[in-house]
Amino acid sequence: MQDTWGIPGPVFIRLYVVALVVLAVGYFIHRRSRFRGKADPLIGNLGPQQVAFLNGGDRLAIYAALGGLRAAGLIGTGPQHTLVQTGPLAAGVTPLDAAIHNAAGRQIRTRDLGHDQWVRSALDQLREGLERRGLAISRSDLRALKLWSVGVGTLLVIGVLRAIAGSQNNKPIGLLALAMFFTLIVLVVISKSSRTSTIAAQKGMSELRTRHSHLSPQQSPAYATYGATGAAMGVALFGAASLYSMDPAFAAEAEIQRAAAAGGSGGDSTSYSCSSSSSDSGSSSCGGGSSCGGGGGCGG
Amino acid sequence: MADQYGVGIGWRPEIDGFVAELPGLRFAEVVAESVHAHGDLPAGLSRLLDRGVTVIPHGVRLSLGGAEPVDPERVRHLAAVAGRLNAPLVSEHIAFVRAGGIEAGHLLPLPRSREAVDAVVANVKRAQAELPVPIALEPIAALFDWPDDELTEADFLTEILDRTGAGLLLDIANVYANARNRGDDPLELLDKLPLDRVAYVHVAGGDEHDGLYHDTHTHATPQPVLDLVAELCRRHRPPALMLERDGDYPPAAELRTELDAIAAASGYPAIT
Numbered sequence: 001m002q003d004t005w006g007i008p009g010p011v012f013i014r015l016y017v018v019a020l021v022v023l024a025v026g027y028f029i030h031r032r033s034r035f036r037g038k039a040d041p042l043i044g045n046l047g048p049q050q051v052a053f054l055n056g057g058d059r060l061a062i063y064a065a066l067g068g069l070r071a072a073g074l075i076g077t078g079p080q081h082t083l084v085q086t087g088p089l090a091a092g093v094t095p096l097d098a099a100i101h102n103a104a105g106r107q108i109r110t111r112d113l114g115h116d117q118w119v120r121s122a123l124d125q126l127r128e129g130l131e132r133r134g135l136a137i138s139r140s141d142l143r144a145l146k147l148w149s150v151g152v153g154t155l156l157v158i159g160v161l162r163a164i165a166g167s168q169n170n171k172p173i174g175l176l177a178l179a180m181f182f183t184l185i186v187l188v189v190i191s192k193s194s195r196t197s198t199i200a201a202q203k204g205m206s207e208l209r210t211r212h213s214h215l216s217p218q219q220s221p222a223y224a225t226y227g228a229t230g231a232a233m234g235v236a237l238f239g240a241a242s243l244y245s246m247d248p249a250f251a252a253e254a255e256i257q258r259a260a261a262a263g264g265s266g267g268d269s270t271s272y273s274c275s276s277s278s279s280d281s282g283s284s285s286c287g288g289g290s291s292c293g294g295g296g297g298c299g300g
Numbered sequence: 301m302a303d304q305y306g307v308g309i310g311w312r313p314e315i316d317g318f319v320a321e322l323p324g325l326r327f328a329e330v331v332a333e334s335v336h337a338h339g340d341l342p343a344g345l346s347r348l349l350d351r352g353v354t355v356i357p358h359g360v361r362l363s364l365g366g367a368e369p370v371d372p373e374r375v376r377h378l379a380a381v382a383g384r385l386n387a388p389l390v391s392e393h394i395a396f397v398r399a400g401g402i403e404a405g406h407l408l409p410l411p412r413s414r415e416a417v418d419a420v421v422a423n424v425k426r427a428q429a430e431l432p433v434p435i436a437l438e439p440i441a442a443l444f445d446w447p448d449d450e451l452t453e454a455d456f457l458t459e460i461l462d463r464t465g466a467g468l469l470l471d472i473a474n475v476y477a478n479a480r481n482r483g484d485d486p487l488e489l490l491d492k493l494p495l496d497r498v499a500y501v502h503v504a505g506g507d508e509h510d511g512l513y514h515d516t517h518t519h520a521t522p523q524p525v526l527d528l529v530a531e532l533c534r535r536h537r538p539p540a541l542m543l544e545r546d547g548d549y550p551p552a553a554e555l556r557t558e559l560d561a562i563a564a565a566s567g568y569p570a571i572t
Contacts, residue, residue, distance in 0.1 A: 213343045214317030222314040222549030230317070 004166045012162065013175050019155055020179065024186050027148040034141045037198025038134030044208065046135075048232035049096050049126060054135055054197035055205055055236055058123050060260055062113050063240050065096045068232030070243075070250055071223055075104045077253035082107040096122040110254045127196070135201035142196065149190040156183045209237050217245035305354060305500070305540035306568035307559055315545070316344035318552050322559070324571030325353055327500075327540050332357035332390065337380035349385065356500070357381040358391045358469075362427065364437070365396040365410040370423040375430045382433050389499055391436040391469045392427070394420055394460065411446035412456040417463070424464040436467035436499035441474040441515035445482070453478070454492030467499035471544075472532060476525045477506055477515040486528055495536035503529060503562050504544040517546035521558055529565040541566050 003009070046054075052064035066083075069075045078084040083104035089097070099118040113119050130136035159180040166173045197205070215221050215234035223231045223246045234242040240260040243251040251258075308327035311319050319328060328348060335341065335357065341349075348355060359378050362370055382390045395407040410416040428435060439457055451459070461468055470493070479486035503526075505519035521543070529541065543559055556572040563570040 210343070212317070214313075214315075214320065219313040219316060219342075221317070225315050225318050225549045225552050225555060227551060 043204035052236035071231035
């Protein structure tokens with residue numbers, strides 16, 4: 001019987017696995033080097049919205065700002081889950097506070113805040129500051145990392161073609177199927193990864209979570225006592241559950257996604273990183289189909 | 301408590317972060333039933349202990365005033381918590397919270413009868429036998445008096461303290477509430493109580509409803525209660541006084557103002 005493509009099965013599977021390991025290890029090393037970041041001794045000075053961004057991306061940064069504004073009595077909810085202003089903004093607020101308060105004046109819905117131009121630019125400003133401090137990786141680094149999915153996707157496509165050819169040739173393809181399964185996993189890991197905070201930042205986060213353990217929703221914190229900054233920091237470190245603990249009616253009316261960074265480990269994908277990831281992972285890497293639901297992680 | 305601790309505050313998980321940032325704090329109190337006898341201590345509480353803050357476990361469910369003997373399991377828990385916190389004393393209420401197997405969920409007042417004194421004394425002695433440290437007893441605020449009262453409040457308390465050797469945890473807001481609701485003079489009671497037996501003092505706020513003053517612990521301490529603190533300290537200054545706030549916590553600045561007011565009224569240094 002003829003070898004498929006003139007390459008014996010055992011040789012092909014070995015080459016395939018080696019290629020997969022090289023790609024996975026290469027991605028891992030690249031990722032580590034990009035994500036190392038700089039240890040920041042001043043991480044304790046980060047504001048709640050910066051912490052929230054590192055902890056849960058754009059969405060949590062917005063939620064932290066909402067928490068602070070709500071605790072200060074500056075926003076509420078109107079009909080159809082829109083936000084409304086309930087008081088004038090004081091001096092000394094962050095650009096994101098100002099942008100969201102302004103958007104509330106236009107009765108925008110929480111889920112649309114990320115698309116508001118002013119909010120968008122405040123979020124970009126927030127992110128760039130964190131990139132400069134080595135706490136968040138840059139968009140270009142993130143794009144470069146996503147390029148690994150092209151290689152892995154190509155490998156998967158080769159595997160699929162070989163499997164088709166092999167089975168037409170009545171060759172066993174069990175091992176290849178197994179290898180393709182692992183390829184798929186690697187591909188999903190690479191394409192779904194939307195974390196932006198560096199390892200240094202993550203370390204800082206866990207320190208901050210210990211230092212601010214009194215803001216954990218498990219303690220039912222007295223948000224009135226801790227003030228607007230405390231409320232915002234609670235959301236930043238312990239996720240949207242803090243908003244529900246603080247003001248359940250507001251959180252429900254504003255359609256706050258309860259699961260946003262609940263434990264505070266990984267970042268969740270945001271509308272922005274989603275649109276960029278689907279564009280730069282490119283159609284070529286998506287040949288595999290199911291693995292590349294660029295929109296899949298973008299439910300928010 | 302032989303030492304002078306000054307002004308403290310009731311530690312509650314809700315205001316953990318506020319209590320942690322009181323620079324002059326030397327003593328606090330924690331609800332004993334909220335602390336595990338063997339598991340991890342709440343992180344905030346551990347940090348207070350590391351700072352050298354004395355933390356007193358304050359029981360609310362022992363039911364020392366119950367007709368039945370005090371539950372040995374609950375006493376063991378209180379004893380274990382006192383050990384964990386390395387507390388110089390524990391405190392409980394002169395009240396009952398259950399009877400005939402039914403939990404009231406509230407601190408209920410005892411009739412001031414000789415029979416009740418005997419029951420409380422027996423229970424306090426049972427508890428003392430198990431506890432590694434002294435116990436201080438707190439009379440509660442009562443919105444009503446039982447018809448079979450035989451003793452005045454001062455005699456009732458003094459007799460219990462004399463027969464058990466326990467200390468007094470005086471809730472000055474209760475003194476105010478009881479006097480106001482009964483139409484008595486609170487100073488008269490202060491003059492009759494054994495003030496040298498006061499281990500520490502609770503200060504709290506309340507609110508008037510339908511002509512009755514409720515000792516809510518969820519309102520700011522009213523000025524008459526602070527005046528009573530000053531009167532108490534003029535007679536015999538207790539080693540420690542603490543703000544007991546149990547809910548509806550106000551902004552930090554208001555809590556600080558209240559702590560400062562207690563310090564000013566008692567002549568102890570401000571802890572904020």
